Amino acid sequence: MTDDRSPTPDADLSSYLLGELDAGARARFEHRLAEDADLRAQVERLAPVVTRLYELPEQAWEVLPPSSQPSKAGSHAALRSGRRAWLPSLPARRWVAGGLAAVALLVAGAGAGALLERGRDSSVTRGPEVALAPFGRAPAGASANARMVAPNRMRLSVEDLPPSPAGSYYEAWLLDGPGRVVPVAAFSVGPDRRAVVEVPLPAAADRYRFLDISLQHVGAGTAHSGDSLLRGALS
Amino acid sequence: MLHDVDDARAQSRRAQRRDRRLIRALRRQDPSAIAQLQERHGAMLLGYLTGVLGDRATAEDVLQVTLTEVWQRGPGYDPARASLLTWVMMIARSRALDQLRRRVPEPHDPETATTLLDRDASGAGTEVDALLDRWQVAALLTQLPTAEAELLRLRFYRGLTQREIAARTGLPLGTVKMRMVQALDRLRTLLDEEAP
Known part of the structure; x- marks a missing residue:
C-alpha cells in the first residue's frame, strides 16, 4: 500500500x-x-x-x-x-527517589531535627537488629544499630558519634566489597552525639554484606571517603 | 489542526515550567529535587545504565549514585553550558564508566557482563557514548506532546505503517502524515537544542 x-x-x-x-x-x-x-x-x-x-x-x-x-x-x-491520556505516575523504583529525598533533606539540614525527633518518638521496633561497631578512628564508645521497621525501610540509631564537623556529614552505605558501595542516607549529628534516621532501602538490599557509616566532606565528591567510623555485618 | 498546535504549545510550556522548577530546586538543594528528577528522567537513566552495564541491579546502584551526585552538584549547574538532560546524562555516563573500569579486572557475572568488557577503554567509551546518544533521543521523546510521541511509538516500535495507524486510531490518513512530520520536526528541534 x-x-x-x-x-x-x-x-x-x-x-x-x-x-x-x-x-x-x-x-x-x-x-x-x-x-x-x-x-x-x-x-x-x-x-x-x-x-x-x-x-x-x-x-x-x-x-x-x-x-x-x-x-x-x-x-x-x-x-x-492531541491531549494527554494519562497523568504521569512514579516509576516502580520509587524508593530511589524516596531514599534520595531523605538524603537531600538531611544533608541540607532542612527539617533534619524534625525527622530525627520523629525517629526517636516512634515506637515501631520490629525486624532483626544489626549492630555497628567502631571502625577505623571512631571513638571507642561510638555505636549504632539498624532495624527494619517496614519492608525496605530501616531505622538507623547512632550513639556517641562526634557532632558533625563544619563542612562534613555522616553517610550510611551498603557494602559488598570494594566494587559495590551504595549510599543509602546522609545525616548530621548534633551536640547530643546521637541521631536516628529512617532510611528507605533498595529492593535488593539483602545482596549487601555490610552496613557502614563514614564521615564525608561536602564538595569532595560522592564516593565513599574511605573514612569509615562504624560498620556492622548484615546477616 | 490549530487545536493540535495549541495543545502542543501548552504541553511544551508545561514541560519548560517543570524543567525550570526542577533546576531551581536543584540549585537550592531542595529535598524534592531528586524526586522530581527521578520522575522526569529516572526511567531513561535506568534504561541507559542497564544498557551500558548489562545488569539491572548494578544499574540501579549506579542510578542512585548518579542522582545523589546530581543533587550534590545542583547548586553549580549552569543551564547555559548544557541542558539539564544532557548534564544529568553526562554524570550518569561518568558513573557508568567508573563502574565498568572497576569491573574490568573482575567481572562479577560473565553471563550478563556486556561486550564492553572485552574492549579497550576507548572502545568501551565509544560504545557507552553510542548508547548515551540513543537514550538521549529516548529521553527527548518524553518531551513531545503525548499524541506525537504515541504516533512515533506506533510507527517505530510497533512497526505500523501510517495507513495502519490511521485505521487503528480512526484518524484521517492525512492527519497521521501531518502529525508524523510535526513529531519528527519537533524531535529534531529538541535534538538541536541538546547538541553541544
Whole structure:
C-alpha cells in the first residue's frame, strides 16, 4: 500500500522518509526533491531523526514514562484529541527517589531535627537488629544499630558519634566489597552525639554484606571517603 | 489542526515550567529535587545504565549514585553550558564508566557482563557514548506532546505503517502524515537544542 495520492508535500514527505512510497511515487517525489530546495532541506533535516528512531533500543520505548505510553484505549483517545491520556505516575523504583529525598533533606539540614525527633518518638521496633561497631578512628564508645521497621525501610540509631564537623556529614552505605558501595542516607549529628534516621532501602538490599557509616566532606565528591567510623555485618 | 498546535504549545510550556522548577530546586538543594528528577528522567537513566552495564541491579546502584551526585552538584549547574538532560546524562555516563573500569579486572557475572568488557577503554567509551546518544533521543521523546510521541511509538516500535495507524486510531490518513512530520520536526528541534 502506498501513499502517493496524498495532496500535500508534507504528506509525501513523511511517506518518503518512512519508506512507504512505491517505486513510482518515490521517483516522482525524488524528481520534485531535485527541483525544490525547501523540500530537500526538509528531508535533510528529518531523515537523520528517522534513522535515530530506528536505532532506539526496544527497551527505550518500553520504559517511556506513562505520559508518553498510554494504554491502548487511552492511546487512541490521546492521538485523536492531541491531549494527554494519562497523568504521569512514579516509576516502580520509587524508593530511589524516596531514599534520595531523605538524603537531600538531611544533608541540607532542612527539617533534619524534625525527622530525627520523629525517629526517636516512634515506637515501631520490629525486624532483626544489626549492630555497628567502631571502625577505623571512631571513638571507642561510638555505636549504632539498624532495624527494619517496614519492608525496605530501616531505622538507623547512632550513639556517641562526634557532632558533625563544619563542612562534613555522616553517610550510611551498603557494602559488598570494594566494587559495590551504595549510599543509602546522609545525616548530621548534633551536640547530643546521637541521631536516628529512617532510611528507605533498595529492593535488593539483602545482596549487601555490610552496613557502614563514614564521615564525608561536602564538595569532595560522592564516593565513599574511605573514612569509615562504624560498620556492622548484615546477616 | 490549530487545536493540535495549541495543545502542543501548552504541553511544551508545561514541560519548560517543570524543567525550570526542577533546576531551581536543584540549585537550592531542595529535598524534592531528586524526586522530581527521578520522575522526569529516572526511567531513561535506568534504561541507559542497564544498557551500558548489562545488569539491572548494578544499574540501579549506579542510578542512585548518579542522582545523589546530581543533587550534590545542583547548586553549580549552569543551564547555559548544557541542558539539564544532557548534564544529568553526562554524570550518569561518568558513573557508568567508573563502574565498568572497576569491573574490568573482575567481572562479577560473565553471563550478563556486556561486550564492553572485552574492549579497550576507548572502545568501551565509544560504545557507552553510542548508547548515551540513543537514550538521549529516548529521553527527548518524553518531551513531545503525548499524541506525537504515541504516533512515533506506533510507527517505530510497533512497526505500523501510517495507513495502519490511521485505521487503528480512526484518524484521517492525512492527519497521521501531518502529525508524523510535526513529531519528527519537533524531535529534531529538541535534538538541536541538546547538541553541544
